Amino acid sequence: MPTDDLWSIGQLAERAGATVKTVRFYSDRGLLPEAARSAGGHRRYGPEALDRLRLIRSLRALDLPVPEVGRVLARDDALGDALEGAIAGRLREVGSRLTALRWREAALRLVADCTARERPERLRLVGALAAPPSTAPLARFWRGWLPARMSARVVATVVERAVPPVPDDPTPAQVLAFARLQAFVSTPCTGGARFQPEAHRGGRGYRPEVLYEGMVEAYALAAADVREGLAPHRGEALDCFVAAHAGALGARDTPGFRHGLDRRLAAEQRLDGYWDLVAELTAPASGRRPEPTPGAADDWLRAALARSADRA
Known part of the structure; x- marks a missing residue:
């Protein structure tokens, strides 16, 4: 030229x-x-x-x-795949930053809109949170709480259902629920082995993998009735729930077994506090029914079992 x-x-x-x-x-x-x-x-x-x-x-x-x-x-296609990939990467980064800012804003509102008596606890709770927070502590809690004698596949399935998703645009109440949830799983258990359900203890003939695989299915079946607000009742979900416990013990589902299972479950330690906080964290906008947590499904199934045992 x-x-x-x-x-x-x-x-x-x-x-x-x-x-x-x-x-x-x-x-x-x-x-x-x-x-x-x-x-x-x-x-x-x-x-x-x-x-x-x-x-x-x-x-x-x-x-x-x-x-x-x-x-x-x-790249020869500077305006094609290469650019598309670069923009997609930046969109992910910007989305992460926006989510972090929304969590910070909600945390600030949480601390601003409370009484002087509540403020120290809220400051302590939100001070322990990253923005956006990680669900890794919750996953570690469940992996440590579940029985050791289970396959990685079943553990992953249970953890996936037990650990709630983190909302991208939380309300101050959801920030507080997640902060308390993180504190819950980070506090050492003072009950030791006694806190664990009997099925988690070794040397008693339990097959925990059979139990938890069946429980995942039973919770999924019960969730539809819980979502619709139906009263606990006999049916496929309850049968699956009882079968999971019976299979783990090598027992048969009989009226006597259901009576004994009802009494044993009533005496077990529970994670009610965890599931209450999960329900607060995942609560939908007003006017919509909340999606049942595994804890809510377990409550429904236990109530159905108690009715079934009483009638038997």
């Missing part, structure tokens, strides 16, 4: 509405190749450099880092 058709770095900057410093910055990083050099060694750019510079500035306006811009420009 004749040198008369080329622009100096200042001319390119003027046409692009940029500063000479900006043009030099992108040139030094290989994002804006020069077409030639003058006799004095000065950079010269062709008209295509103007389009390139405008594209670079558009990508930077989307907050893409300079290395990411370089990777996009290095």
Whole structure:
């Protein structure tokens, strides 16, 4: 290309509405190749450099880092898959930041809108939370609380259902519920082994994997009735619940077994506090029925079992 058709770095900057410093910055990083050099060694750019510079500035306006811009420009389809992938990555980052800001805002409102007596506890609780918070402590609690003699597959299934999702746009009440939930799972259990259900203790002939696999299915069956607000009753969900306990013990589902199971479950330690907080955390907008937690399904099934045992 004749040198008369080329622009100096200042001319390119003027046409692009940029500063000479900006043009030099992108040139030094290989994002804006020069077409030639003058006799004095000065950079010269062709008209295509103007389009390139405008594209670079558009990508930077989307907050893409300079290395990411370089990777996009290095591809032949700079406006195709490479750009799409880069934008998707930035959207994820921006979404994470927005979620963190919403949690911070809700935490501030939680502390601002309370009495002087409540404030110290709330400050302590929210001070222990990341923004957005992680569910890792909850997952660790369940992995430690579940029996050791279970496959990773079953443990993962139980943990997935027991650990609630973190809302992206929480209310102050949800921030408080999650903070208390995290405190609940982080507090050492003073009951020791006595706190564990009998099925978790070794040497008693239990098959905990059979129990928990069956419980997952029973909770799923009961959830529909809980969601509809139906009273506890006999049916497939209760039969599945009892069968899980019977199978874990190698016993048969008989009226006598149901009587004994009802008494044993009534005497077991429970995680009611955990499930109450999960229900607060996952409460939907007003006017909608809450999605049943496994704890709510367990309550419903135990009540159905008690009625079944009484009638038998």
